[in-house]
Amino acid sequence: MPTQVIQAQPPTNIFSDLAQFWKDIKAIAGPYWYPTEPGKRAFPDVLRAWGMLIMLILLIIALVGVTAFNSFIGRYLVDTLIQEKDYSQFIKILSVNIVGLVVVTFLVGFSKFVRKKIALDWYKWLNNQTLDQYLSNRAYYKINFRADVDNPDQRLSQEIEPVTSSALNFSATLLEKVLEMATFLIIMWSISQQIALILVGYTIVGNLIAVYLNQKLNTINQDGLVFKGEYNYALSHVRNHAESIAFFQGEKQESNIIQRRFNNLIKNIESKISWERGTEIFSRGYQSVIQIFPFLVLAPLYIKDEIDFGQLGQAALASNMFAIALGELINEFGTSGRFSSYVDRLAEFSNALEEVTKEPENVSTIKTIEENHLAFEHVTLQTPNYEQVIVEDLSLSVKAGEGLLIVGPSGRGKSSLLRAIAGLWSAGTGRLVRPPLEQVLFLPQRPYIILGTLREQLLYPYTTRKMSDRELEDVLHQVNLQNLLSRVNGFDTEVPWENILSLGEQQRLAFARLLVTRPSFTILDEATSALDLKNEESLYQQLQEAKTTFISVGHRESLFNYHQWVLELSQDSSWQLVTVQDYQRQKTTQIVPNPPDNAQIKIDDFSNNQSQAEIGVVKFTMEGLSHKEMQALTDYSLGSIRSKASLGKSITANDGFNYYYNKDPKVLKWLRV
Template sequence: MTTPNGSTSLLSTLRRIGALAAPYFHSEEKWRARGLLATIVALNLGTVYMLVLNNQWFARFYDALQNKDQAVFWREIVFFCWIAAGYIVIAIFKFYLTQLLQLRWRAWMTRSYLARWMADRTFYRLELARYGQQDGQTPDNPDQRIQEDMQLFTDYTMTLSMGLLNAVVTLVSFIGILWALSGVVSVPLFGSSYTVPGSMVWIALAYCAAGTVITHFIGRPLIGLNFQQQRYEADFRHHLMRVREYSEAIALDRGEQVEHGQLQLRFGSVLKNYLKLIGKQKNLVAFTASFGQASVIFAFIVQAPRFFSGAIQLGQLMQVNSAFGRVQDSLSWFVDNYDRVAVWRATADRLTSFETAMRAHAGAASAVERAPAGGDEGLRVDDLTVALPGGTSLIQNAALMVKPGDSVLLQGPSGSGKSTLFRAFAGIWPFARGRVSMPENAMFIPQRPYVPDGRLRDALAYPQPASEYSDAQLKQALEDALLPDLANRLDDSDAWTQKLSGGEQQRLAIARVLLKKPAWLFADEATSALDAQAEETLYKRLAEGVRSAGGAMVSIAHRASAAAFHDKRWTLVPAPEGAGARYRLEAA
């Protein structure tokens, strides 16, 4: 994956951010979103207006103090209370509406990305491309991008964009005030005297321009480091999840030390990158803190000669200092927010690469021509070539036929492509071409059946709703699959992958078949974890089920005992050197 760096132009970054942000404001929620955004902008303008009133109040209030005018003093105290009350009300509504817009925006983006990630098996193709190292550009940890990066993106987009708007409006509002208050200053240069109007404005511009350039130079590495930090954090979290998922297998293999070492290695990457990150942040904080503290007294130092000469009163001095502070804060927006901008940009880059990958793989369907088998036809495969993600051909130009009533056993060495051939039959393997006529009402049992957490009835009926089946049907399926102890636990909720043994999970997958009664069944090592008696019983029930439905069964199995339940055999054997594929398919 390409790591972003500081050389990428600002315009390019803004284009990427705009491309991520625009769809929501043109979606079915556009009027509500635009209305909320317009209200938030108006409230931000109201905040700036309150600051202008506060700046004007400074002059009157401090002049009243200097003149010891008690009546004006108390009048200005009351006026300040009104300003403060208005500011508080605006701040409350601005916070609430901003958070509400962020929440709705994130919800919409999450729904949109989830829909596209899950549509047309894009999630599966992304994993194939990543683990197959097909292009080196496939994004890692899509779970983090959907869950964390979207939250960061919507949060930072709203916070930073409204902050920038505030800065611009504040600058426009106060630069005129500061210009008028600065007066005209004579500057001697090369023996001549030049008058400079609005001197404090020029000083503020020079001060902040220098600060911005230095900040960018110091903070530039933060962009790439933030990008990598998010990646390392996600990798560490992902491995923690895998340890939890495979806790029993790790415990049985006594692999605690190995996994501990792997976790330490990943966490070491997190810490190593984070140390680099905080080192750069330390330099940035050192400069921005110095820059900010210097600005507190900067205007006083510049305007002190005018005050002590009597050219301006205390109130005007305080007003100049307030206006300079507002202008300086506005011009220093980039300085103050550089580290947040770096995180924002890294997050936008991660989402952009995820977006690009989803678009690239959404249409990356298999080149296999698929058609439903008509009439009494069965499975027909013509000129089928199956390859690995890297391009290596496993099988070339295979031609197969399965008729209703057949029972076929597919065998071959491990890694020869038996499961991949099934994936091509199912239409989910993108690295295949040829023609497949697949009967309707077909069902596949993978090597590792998926058992979702939650109620047992939902795990049994998956992916259909459990409400489509009666309790009697669900219980009968469990009993037929040799799981009578689970028949009375339909409403129990649990992490079934952790609770059930490998054999029980396989029997639960078979229970799904017995519940749904498909005519065509493709079973990939469906009984590998069962004892011989259970295997025989369940194979007979599966065969009876598909035969009574007018279909057939195709199985992958390594054990010789499985041959007794099939009347035909396909075997993958190593192809001769130079054949163009690793294996050839022989039918008997």
């Protein structure tokens, strides 16, 4: 993920922010608490969730009620001990007080348990819903083209649980503290209306200040989530590309990148610490002032014997409890800052997933028809943003059991055609006829290695398929991975495969999946680029023997031996479809008149950025090699040599070079490529 620059946001209206916050809350909480779409949530589950929520509310009401009751018991306890001095009555009231304290203890513990249980159930549901949305309609792929949505993995793994837990904590604390403040305010009203009115005004002013202070904290929390995501991404990036970094000896540069992102995170934390310092000083001072009020107002009344000592103690206790409740409420507003940040990011993520899976409107798309063959009918393929035409008016059909090789300059759209077949890209016009995707196996250049056992690797993506160990061993032998079992402890061992398998072994493992699933159609995107020619030939021969229809993308000349047709894409979006023999003839007949000995002529400019070693060079010597001389360089019979010469096929000799028979009457020799 590229580093994002966090720009200062212009001040926004607090009411519009609040309206957007509640809109996001409704979008996240609505499907769980008020499901309207059929089939999304079972009715018994909804009843169970509401039943637990009602239980939590009743527990909070009971807790506040028993706490208020204990304040009166405390008042009577003081009066009995100091004024009446009745020990037996004191013991009775003390017993009631102890019971009240025990009940409060159980109510606190049980209410927190119910709160966490509701949050856990909600988290499980919300996580599954978001994960389903992420994995459906290939949203996980399409979301990567959205530059405004960073770190989807972090949003899934770290930012869903805080939404549910914070929502329950904030709601429960808000209800509990508001009830406590209202209860103790009533108690204060019964003792002194003056104190009660002062507390009401003081509370309103204090909470307005707290809300204002937390606006800045919300921004700090939002930036903190972004910086933390970027730091985590940098660390995982090093882990995923450890070998490349080691080859380049790029530790210093990687350290600078990680340190830069870590510094952003530290600055954000320092800003948060500084802001919280002021908030905590305000909260503590706010509580302290409240505790002074009853003594300033009631102490003169007690001295004049207008109230008893128990009332003074109860008023002091009520003011103290009111101050504590108000302080916790203010702190909860600070917590709600983090909560609103999580809500904002989750809502943004959910909306982005919904948008990328919508069918585009008022734009042309390639129509896909599912049939048991593969064909392009007047297809013009464009990039997803419709800014560039990749190939124009493409029409071709791949016959069953044949192979099509796609070649062309690098970046010209060869892999894009494969994306169109897979349904990943659909911008353009025309019709694409293809079999159901369940019958197609895609083999990319960098094979996908799952987190699982060797058995699951071989059976992927149909891991429920049943195959014996003996059958799987035969498959490994066919792809020259028979020694793999000796490196791990059986088929059911899970190890970090990407670390212990070379790229070539990973590509052979991908071919093993092909032999296991035996699809009717196979798409190979440079799937043998890391293999030696012998392994490549063995794998393609098995592919041909399986009568599989396959399309390959590649630059290696050896691939011509295994395909019947070549689709060449050009820089100007044009294309040509020719047989392999005609394509090779087109390239090798581009010979200058009377070429000098050892002249070098390019066969195909596959890439503007590739070296001669990568694209291949034909070296012509007028003497060349005869059929017998060619036989001496290969393991083929003389008849096979002549047959390949007549068919225009190239041969890879034992010296590692490819040779092509030039049928020009002036040459009639095998020439080395």
